[in-house]
Amino acid sequence: MPLGNLASVSRFLPELAVTATILLLVAVHVVGKNRQSSASALLSLAGVGAALLLTALQPSMPAVSLFEGMVALDGFAVFFKALTALATIVVIFMSMDSAELSGKSQAEYYVFLLSVLLGMFLLSSATDLVMLYLSLELVSIPSYLLAGYLKGRKSSNEASMKYVVYGATASGVMIYGFSLLYGLTGTTQIAEIGRALATGKAALPLFLAAVMVAVGFGYKIAAVPFHMWSPDVYEGAPTPVTAFLSVGPKAAGFAVLVRFFYTVFASPDGAGGPWTLSSPVDWTLLFAVLSAATMTVGNLVAVNQKNVKRLLAYSSIAHAGYMLMGFVLLTPAGIQAILFYLVVYLFMNLGAFYVVILVANGTRSEDISDYAGLGSRAPFAAVSLAIFLFALTGIPPFSGFIGKVYLFAEVINRGVYWLAVVAALNSVVSLYYYARIVKVMFLEEPAEKAELAVPAFPRALLCLLAVPTLLLGVYWEPVIRVAANSVRLLAF
Amino acid sequence: MGMDKLLVIGAALFCCGLYTILTRRNAVAVLMGVELILNAANVNFVAFSHYVSRVIGGQIFAVFVIVLAAAEAAVALAIFLRLYATTGTVEVDTADELKG
Numbered sequence: 107m108p109l110g111n112l113a114s115v116s117r118f119l120p121e122l123a124v125t126a127t128i129l130l131l132v133a134v135h136v137v138g139k140n141r142q143s144s145a146s147a148l149l150s151l152a153g154v155g156a157a158l159l160l161t162a163l164q165p166s167m168p169a170v171s172l173f174e175g176m177v178a179l180d181g182f183a184v185f186f187k188a189l190t191a192l193a194t195i196v197v198i199f200m201s202m203d204s205a206e207l208s209g210k211s212q213a214e215y216y217v218f219l220l221s222v223l224l225g226m227f228l229l230s231s232a233t234d235l236v237m238l239y240l241s242l243e244l245v246s247i248p249s250y251l252l253a254g255y256l257k258g259r260k261s262s263n264e265a266s267m268k269y270v271v272y273g274a275t276a277s278g279v280m281i282y283g284f285s286l287l288y289g290l291t292g293t294t295q296i297a298e299i300g301r302a303l304a305t306g307k308a309a310l311p312l313f314l315a316a317v318m319v320a321v322g323f324g325y326k327i328a329a330v331p332f333h334m335w336s337p338d339v340y341e342g343a344p345t346p347v348t349a350f351l352s353v354g355p356k357a358a359g360f361a362v363l364v365r366f367f368y369t370v371f372a373s374p375d376g377a378g379g380p381w382t383l384s385s386p387v388d389w390t391l392l393f394a395v396l397s398a399a400t401m402t403v404g405n406l407v408a409v410n411q412k413n414v415k416r417l418l419a420y421s422s423i424a425h426a427g428y429m430l431m432g433f434v435l436l437t438p439a440g441i442q443a444i445l446f447y448l449v450v451y452l453f454m455n456l457g458a459f460y461v462v463i464l465v466a467n468g469t470r471s472e473d474i475s476d477y478a479g480l481g482s483r484a485p486f487a488a489v490s491l492a493i494f495l496f497a498l499t500g501i502p503p504f505s506g507f508i509g510k511v512y513l514f515a516e517v518i519n520r521g522v523y524w525l526a527v528v529a530a531l532n533s534v535v536s537l538y539y540y541a542r543i544v545k546v547m548f549l550e551e552p553a554e555k556a557e558l559a560v561p562a563f564p565r566a567l568l569c570l571l572a573v574p575t576l577l578l579g580v581y582w583e584p585v586i587r588v589a590a591n592s593v594r595l596l597a598f
Numbered sequence: 599m600g601m602d603k604l605l606v607i608g609a610a611l612f613c614c615g616l617y618t619i620l621t622r623r624n625a626v627a628v629l630m631g632v633e634l635i636l637n638a639a640n641v642n643f644v645a646f647s648h649y650v651s652r653v654i655g656g657q658i659f660a661v662f663v664i665v666l667a668a669a670e671a672a673v674a675l676a677i678f679l680r681l682y683a684t685t686g687t688v689e690v691d692t693a694d695e696l697k698g
Contacts, residue, residue: 236659243666247673254677263681264693270674271628271690275619277670278635281663282612285642285656289605292651294659338696 107171114172117179120157120164120187124224127153128217135213143212147202150216151195154223158191169596175295177231178365178596185445185592186230186361189452193353194223196456196571201346203564205467206256215255218248219350226354230361233369233596235284235294238362242280242322245355246273252350253343265342272325272335280322286315287370300370304384313387316371320392323366326359327426330400337407340419345466348415349459352422357448364433364441365595372436374595381436390434397434398528401427405535414462415472417539418455421498424536425451428529432513435520438593443512445589450497450509450578457571458494460564461487468558474543479552487560488547490568495540497575500533505578512586604645611638625678625688629671636667 115122130153131146138145161184169180177183197219201207207215225244232238250273254266288294290311291302303312321332328336340348368374371389372381383390404424411417429447432440462472464487469476480488497504510533517526560568578585611634618631640660647656678688685693 236662239659240662240666243670247669250673250677254680257680258684260684261695263677263684264695266677267625267681267688267690267693268696270670270677271625274629274632274670274674275635278615278632278639281639282635282642284659285608285639285646288656288659289642289646289650292646294655341696 108175109170109172111173117164117167117170117172118177120160120191121224121227123153123157123160124220124227127156128220128224131213131217131220135211135217138213144202146213146216147198150220151198153220154191154194154198157223157227158188158195161187161191165591169594171233171596176234176237177228178233179231180596181592181594182361182365182596183231185588186357187227189357189448190223190226190230190354193350193357193452193456194219196452196460196567197346197350197354199567200349200456200460200463203467203567204344204346204463206344206463207346210255215252218252218255221248222252222350222354226358229358230365232362233296233365235288235296235299238296238366239277239281239284242277242326242362245326245358246277249273249351249355252347253339255347256344259342261342262344263342265339268335268342269339272332276322276325276332279318283315283318283322286311286318290315296366296369300373300384303370304373306386309386312385316387316389317392319366320389320396323359323363324396327356327363327430328423329396329426329430330403330423333400333403333423336423337416337419340422341413341416341472345415345459345463345472348419349456349463352418352459353452353455356422356426357452360429360433360444360448364444367433368436368595380438383436390436393430394434394522394525397427397430398525399427400424400430401529401532405532405539408539409535411539412474413472414474414477414543415459417474417543418458418462421536421540422455424532425455425498427532428510428513431517431522431525431529434525435516435522437516437520438590439512439516439519441593442586442589443509443516445592446512446582446586447509449585449589450505450575453571453574453578454494454497454504454506457568457575458491458498460568460571461491461494464560464564464568465558474546477543477546478550479547479555480558481548483552483554483556484558484560486565487558487568490572491547492544493572493575495544497579499537499540501537503576503579505575505582508579508582601645601649604641608638608641608645611635611641623689623691625681625690626675628690629674629678633667633671636663639663 164184228241250270256262291299324332373384401424408420432444497506500506500510615631615634643656643660
């Protein structure tokens, strides 16, 4: 039974904390004299920290539907809220250290960042088509602005333009798909849509609607063939924004993908699955093919990249492909593997981008060739980057390996052998380009020998990202337990 | 007017929008194509709301889509203006600094 509007407010505190912080930031921006001061960064840190704490109190609450069925409060939503809030905190620290962003007006930047966070909170818990569309746009529209935040830089403007053109098209196609679903069922509640479709309806319009919705979500997680925007946007956007987009909205995209398809086109045997296909459309095969295509394209194109941000963009496309493997299996263990992989991916990917920021602060360059000799110029940063890259490859004993083990194990368990073979071959390809950066850093002679200073504070943050990357490779039991408990989609 | 005719109008608008997006190279024209697609969805929502569900849920959805389309257009046009200021053009395919 969905709670009414007033009764819902007390279970909506993390979202309210973020909203209040956004409003405060706007007020600070209007009143404040010094637009470049770090006050807005600290204020947003406090706000997101409060939201994270309030989210941490929520897992004990019973799963319930809020605001007359608009959003769900369940283990799944709480997991993604905590994950995206954590990513945002790290990105705020990264933004404070970035030379690209210094000297720019700060308050708007954090307003956009926190608006995206609010959108991600709602996107991972939305259970109504209207709410889903609203939150997806709340994630997208400030992201366009963040990508173009360096107004004077040509590449930043170009990135922003490509992002908005692709994004608007994808969400337009998705909303047309929503209208077809609404027409087939006469309701906007996804649980009711699922029930209405299970009684057997026309297959062709349903297939069209499923594909159109997949366009919108596929664009958010940058799955092939809707990935075209991501390398350009990742390269042109300011690096902290790139790091944010590669983790936060991608995770929220997975949340909505799982919740939507597992509710509308599959029916659970209980809140924690396993699920069975309930409609004539076999979308699992469609997504299995997309998954294989996504990891293959991402990895093969990454091999030839010269710009490290662009390389990491293709690598993050490939990782979306790995995670999609867990999505097509319709089992709790598959979802659990995605959730665990997202945690690991957060640390290793943000860590890699953080080193890119620190190096660019010193060298003003993002070319891989300028990483030559980094091992002697900035040993601390170079060793950290090597850790993150090996974790991204999935070599034991790093955490990326454990993440992949859970994904592969469930794929093999369900007998989808061809997908496991494709993914294993892809991991080999990825070793080549990740190891190439490590080789350039440690074995090639630098053109300039001067030491690159890394201040104490970035060192500490790098440690905070590198330690979980290593630790989760040997002791991952608590995180996998949290992930297992979070595979609870609200069924109503 | 029956629901079929309204759905045909919606589908035709959708196709026009998609055609515009795929063929036009000017970013503003692409944005116009997107607006056509959104309005195609609106026609569908209102038609379905009237003939299928018989409650106003779909019409409210259409209002939300209109509002968000305005927000999206405002942001997109601001971004195109900025691009014009730095490159002197808003053609989608002349923006090729980022590629590979």
